[in-house]
Amino acid sequence: MTKPVITAYKWVPPFAQGLVRDTRARWAFEEVGIDYEVDVIDLPYAKSEAHRRFQPFGQIPTYSDGKVEIFESGAIVLHIASLAPGLLPDDPAGRARAVQWAIAALNSIEPFVQQLAVVDVFEADRDWSKARRPKVIEDLKGRLTDLEAALGDGEWLDGDGFTAGDLMMVSVLRALRNTGVLDGFPKLAAYIARGEARPAFKKAIADHMAVFAAAA
Template identity: 55%
Template sequence: MPTVTAFKWVPPFAQGSVRDIRVRWALEEAGLGYDAHLIGFEDQATPEYRALQPFGQVPAFSDGKVEMFESGAIVLWIAQSSDALMPADDAGRAMVLTWLFAASNTIEPHVAALAIIDLFNAEADWARARRPEVEAALRKRLDELQAALGDRQWFANDLFSAADILMTHVLRDLRHTDIVADYPALAAYVARAEARPAFKRALADQMKPFRVHAPA
């Protein structure tokens, strides 16, 4: 059975955002059970964990065939053997790959840049000075993303796929702001994805240990 590493607890702002949720969601969509191996922050720098994940992050993944890290790569690995996440035809697969990398390479850097300011450096003078420019660059990309989505429900050939797992996760990392609400098609897209039973199960499973291991 696949094993996914995840944190026992993270601060509230990160709950629902830690990237093991991408892998959990993909496994749920693919109909695959898995075990979650929970680690604490104290485990991240140990030689044993660095052997699985060189950067000390989560998730690390194993399924009896492979051992992997990097959530996007793991989701892609799962998708390659699941019709629910990746179509069988070459053109369909190519479009899923295109949008999966668009989420990671074109949209996420702008989301992350804003999150770094808002969540970790909001009171710094440099952050206050930089934020308007960062938000403007992000909004330009979101304008383009909404235009590309058009009246479709999902990005790759209007079929839910692994690309939507990554894109939804990236857009959810803006939920500390009201920015996505300014893009009605993208807001509806995120809501559709979050309504999927597989996402709800993945989110619930990620959140459960956070309640159990919450600091007193």
């Protein structure tokens, strides 16, 4: 396998910096100790036919290592996790639960988080956004209540071991920063803080933010 390469954006608006999904791949690489490279692209190239042949939706990140070429941050994180120890337990049941939580982050939590971003940021100027926001908040808090109950008093979602499931869940929940939604969920707020305190996360986010500093 040649050194893996992921794609990342050269620049995004300040509100999105620190949250773009290449952070998930970067974090996974750091957790398992695999060196990687980053192909920094701009938005016009991301939407080009050349990139769409690799990523049909014109997004990032993508992953390539000479043998495997994939897109979607969840698929990339799980693939990276399969390459070296650190993010997937050795026992089959534990591995399955780690994958379960990674998928739960993407399917059961992130759509509700994204709806808040839609009404607060991406379509805040639409007439219906203000009226819809209370329902968006209600639905999101319902999912967070369920998630906090599942976490309980545990350090991580499956006990004492940090897994790819936690990496994905923390990554998704980080998008709620500065929204006030997590004020009523102290266990989830502490859970996110534990994830962000990991050395691998700190290295990944620093490298992510350095791209934007270089473009400034």
